[in-house]
Amino acid sequence: MGTLHRGRQSIVFDRRPAILSAAAIGGKKEREGPLAAYFDETTADTTFRQLSWEKAESKMQALALESAKRKAGLHDADLDALFSGDLLNQCISSSFAVRDTGVPFFGLYGACSTMAEALILSGMAVNGGYARIAAAMSSSHFASAERQYRFPLGYGGQRTPTAQWTVTGAGCMLLGQRDRGPCLRCATVGTVVDYGIKDAANMGAAMAPAAYATLRAHFDDLGRSPEDYDCIVTGDLGAVGKAILLDLFRRDGVALEAIYDDCGVMIFDLERQDVHAGGSGCGCGSVVLCGYLLRKLQKGELKNLLFCGTGALLSPLTTQQGESIPGVCHAVAIEGGRV
Amino acid sequence: MGTLHRGRQSIVFDRRPAILSAAAIGGKKEREGPLAAYFDETTADTTFRQLSWEKAESKMQALALESAKRKAGLHDADLDALFSGDLLNQCISSSFAVRDTGVPFFGLYGACSTMAEALILSGMAVNGGYARIAAAMSSSHFASAERQYRFPLGYGGQRTPTAQWTVTGAGCMLLGQRDRGPCLRCATVGTVVDYGIKDAANMGAAMAPAAYATLRAHFDDLGRSPEDYDCIVTGDLGAVGKAILLDLFRRDGVALEAIYDDCGVMIFDLERQDVHAGGSGCGCGSVVLCGYLLRKLQKGELKNLLFCGTGALLSPLTTQQGESIPGVCHAVAIEGGRV
Numbered sequence: 001m002g003t004l005h006r007g008r009q010s011i012v013f014d015r016r017p018a019i020l021s022a023a024a025i026g027g028k029k030e031r032e033g034p035l036a037a038y039f040d041e042t043t044a045d046t047t048f049r050q051l052s053w054e055k056a057e058s059k060m061q062a063l064a065l066e067s068a069k070r071k072a073g074l075h076d077a078d079l080d081a082l083f084s085g086d087l088l089n090q091c092i093s094s095s096f097a098v099r100d101t102g103v104p105f106f107g108l109y110g111a112c113s114t115m116a117e118a119l120i121l122s123g124m125a126v127n128g129g130y131a132r133i134a135a136a137m138s139s140s141h142f143a144s145a146e147r148q149y150r151f152p153l154g155y156g157g158q159r160t161p162t163a164q165w166t167v168t169g170a171g172c173m174l175l176g177q178r179d180r181g182p183c184l185r186c187a188t189v190g191t192v193v194d195y196g197i198k199d200a201a202n203m204g205a206a207m208a209p210a211a212y213a214t215l216r217a218h219f220d221d222l223g224r225s226p227e228d229y230d231c232i233v234t235g236d237l238g239a240v241g242k243a244i245l246l247d248l249f250r251r252d253g254v255a256l257e258a259i260y261d262d263c264g265v266m267i268f269d270l271e272r273q274d275v276h277a278g279g280s281g282c283g284c285g286s287v288v289l290c291g292y293l294l295r296k297l298q299k300g301e302l303k304n305l306l307f308c309g310t311g312a313l314l315s316p317l318t319t320q321q322g323e324s325i326p327g328v329c330h331a332v333a334i335e336g337g338r339v
Numbered sequence: 340m341g342t343l344h345r346g347r348q349s350i351v352f353d354r355r356p357a358i359l360s361a362a363a364i365g366g367k368k369e370r371e372g373p374l375a376a377y378f379d380e381t382t383a384d385t386t387f388r389q390l391s392w393e394k395a396e397s398k399m400q401a402l403a404l405e406s407a408k409r410k411a412g413l414h415d416a417d418l419d420a421l422f423s424g425d426l427l428n429q430c431i432s433s434s435f436a437v438r439d440t441g442v443p444f445f446g447l448y449g450a451c452s453t454m455a456e457a458l459i460l461s462g463m464a465v466n467g468g469y470a471r472i473a474a475a476m477s478s479s480h481f482a483s484a485e486r487q488y489r490f491p492l493g494y495g496g497q498r499t500p501t502a503q504w505t506v507t508g509a510g511c512m513l514l515g516q517r518d519r520g521p522c523l524r525c526a527t528v529g530t531v532v533d534y535g536i537k538d539a540a541n542m543g544a545a546m547a548p549a550a551y552a553t554l555r556a557h558f559d560d561l562g563r564s565p566e567d568y569d570c571i572v573t574g575d576l577g578a579v580g581k582a583i584l585l586d587l588f589r590r591d592g593v594a595l596e597a598i599y600d601d602c603g604v605m606i607f608d609l610e611r612q613d614v615h616a617g618g619s620g621c622g623c624g625s626v627v628l629c630g631y632l633l634r635k636l637q638k639g640e641l642k643n644l645l646f647c648g649t650g651a652l653l654s655p656l657t658t659q660q661g662e663s664i665p666g667v668c669h670a671v672a673i674e675g676g677r678v
Contacts, residue, residue: 008419009419051660080348089428089656090428095665099533101531105530106447106449109429109446124467129343190444313429314431321394326435
C-alpha cells in the first residue's frame with residue numbers, strides 16, 4: 001500500500017468510505033429557521049426533558065446517534081469506533097452521551113471544527129481497515145454555551161453586531177464500506193492560524209484566516225480548484241467571517257460567491273431571527289451537513305461538496321488573559337451519489 | 340489490504356510504526372521524584388518564566404515538541420500530523436503550543452487517557468500512510484488543574500487520602516517508518532465505563548473499572564494474555580485505583596502483581612512527597628512513558644510494554660449536578676528494540 005498523504009496537509013481516501021446514514025437534531029430556534037424541514041427531529045422544548053442544559057445537550061447527541069443507527073439498520077454493537085466532541089468543558093456532552101453504548105470512543109476537541117475533524121478520523125479509520133463502521137458526531141446547545149462562555153441567560157446580556165448565536169443541535173454520521181451513495185474522497189487537515197483577533201464576540205474574523213489557509217492548502221496539495229466543487233461551505237464563519245473569506249479569495253483573483261456559503265448564515269434567517277452575524281457552534285455545521293447538505297448529495301442535486309469545519313480555539317480564560325484567538329479549519333471533500 | 344480491526348475494540352498495526360524519538364518535560368515535584376533522571380528537562384520554576392500557569396503548561400508542550408524534534412533531527416515541516424490534548428477547558432495548552440508550528444493539528448480530549456488516544460491515532464495515521472511522521476503529545480500542570488477543577492492554590496484546601504496530585508509535565512512522541520527501535524504493534528480503544536463513583540477526589544476508583552474492561556477486551560480481541568508482556572502500566576490510577584485493578588483481576592484468577600504498575604505510583608515517592616494516592620493528569624502517563632519507559636524499551640530492558648492511558652471523564656459541572664464519573668482507558672502495545 002502506498003502513501004495516502006498529499007502535500008503539506010492533505011490525504012486521499014482511496015477506498016471511498018461511504019456515508020451509510022446521518023441524523024440531525026435541532027432545537028427551537030432551528031425549528032423556526034429556513035432549514036427546519038431537513039432535520040430529523042426538532043423540539044420546542046430545548047431542555048429535551050432533562051434537568052439541565054448540559055444533560056439536554058448530551059441527550060441530543062444520544063438522539064442523533066440513535067436516529068443515525070436506526071436509519072442504517074445498525075446497532076451499537078456494529079460500531080467499531082465513535083469520534084465525537086462538543087464545546088463544553090471536558091467535552092461532557094459527548095462522553096455522557098455514549099456511556100451506555102459500549103462503542104469504542106475517541107473524544108475530540110476541535111471547537112466548532114469538530115464535525116470535520118471527526119469525519120476525517122472516521123474516514124481514516126474506515127479507509128484504513130481499522131473500523132468496519134465508524135461514527136462522527138458533534139453538538140452544541142445555545143443555553144449551555146452561553147452560560148459557560150459568556151453570561152447566564154437570566155442576566156440578559158446585550159450582544160454585539162458581530163456576535164453569533166450558538167446553534168442548539170447535534171449531528172451524527174455513520175461511515176462504512178458501500179458501493180453507492182455519498183462518500184468521502186479526500187481531506188485537508190488544518191493548522192492553527194492566529195491573526196491576532198482578540199474580540200471574543202467576533203469569532204468569524206478570528207476563524208476566516210484559518211478557513212482561507214486550509215482552502216488554499218487543499219487546492220495546492222490536491223491539485224484541485226474551486227471549479228471542482230459545486231458547493232463549498234464553511235461551518236460557522238457567520239456573515240462577518242463569510243465576507244472576510246470572500247474578500248481574501250478576491251485578492252487572489254478567485255471569485256467564490258457562486259458556490260460558497262456558510263452554515264451559520266444558512267441555518268437562520270439572520271434578520272427575522274435576530275441572530276446578528278449568524279449561527280455558530282459544533283452543532284451548526286454538523287446539522288446543516290447531516291440534515292440539509294447530505295439530502296442534496298443523496299438526491300444528486302449536489303455532486304461535489306467541500307465541507308470546511310471552522311473552529312475558534314479560545315477559552316474564556318485565554319480571553320481574560322489578553323490572548324488572541326487562534327483558529328483552525330478542517331476540510332472534507334464529499335462526493336454525491338444516489339443511495 | 341485487509342482489515343486491521345480485531346474483535347470488538349482492537350486494531351493491529353501491521354506496518355509497525357516506529358517511535359523515532361520522544362521527550363519528557365517535568366516540573367519541580369517531578370524533579371524531586373524517583374524518575375527525575377529520566378526526564379529531558381525539569382525545572383525548579385514551574386512558571387516556566389510565563390505570566391500564568393496556563394501559559395506555563397503551553398510552554399511545556401512547546402518544549403517537549405521542540406526536544407522530540409531535535410532528538411530525531413526533524414523540523415516542524417517534517418511533521419504531517421500532530422495529535423494532542425490536555426485537561427484545560429477548550430484544550431488551550433495544546434492549541435496555543437502549536438500555533439506557530441504550521442503542523443496539521445488534531446485536538447483531542449480524553450482526559451488523562453489522552454496520550455494513549457494520541458498514540459493510537461498517530462499509529463493509525465502512520466500505519467495507514469496518511470502521515471509520514473506524526474506526533475502524539477499531552478500535558479498537565481498542577482497549578483492550572485487545581486484552580487480549574489478544585490480551588491485556587493492560595494486557598495490552601497485540604498486534600499482527602501484518595502486524592503491524587505496532578506503531574507506538572509508534558510510528553511511528546513514522534514512516530515514514523517523505521518526498521519529498528521521500539522514500535523507500536525496493536526491497540527485497544529476504550530469504551531466509556533461508568534460504575535457510579537461520584538467522589539471527584541477518588542478518580543482512581545472511577546477509572547479502575549475502565550482499565551479492567553479495556554485490558555479484558557485487549558486480551559480477548561487479540562488472543563493475548565498478561566504473559567505476552569513484561570510490563571503493563573496504567574496512566575494514573577494511583578495507589579487506590581491500582582489496588583482495585585489488581586483485585587478485579589484476582590477475582591478472575593489472574594495475578595498481575597509481578598508485571599503491573601501505575602505511572603501515578605511510579606512518578607512520586609508517595610510517602611515522602613505527600614501526594615496521597617499518587618500522581619495523575621494527562622502529563623503523568625505521558626512523561627513516564629516518554630521519559631522512563633521508552634529508555635527501557637530502547638535498551639532492550641523492556642521487550643513488550645502495554646501502556647494503558649486512563650481518563651476520568653468528569654467536569655466540575657457534572658460533579659455539581661450530581662453525576663457519576665465515567666472512565667475510559669485506551670491501551671497500546673509497544674515492542675522494545677535497540678535504536
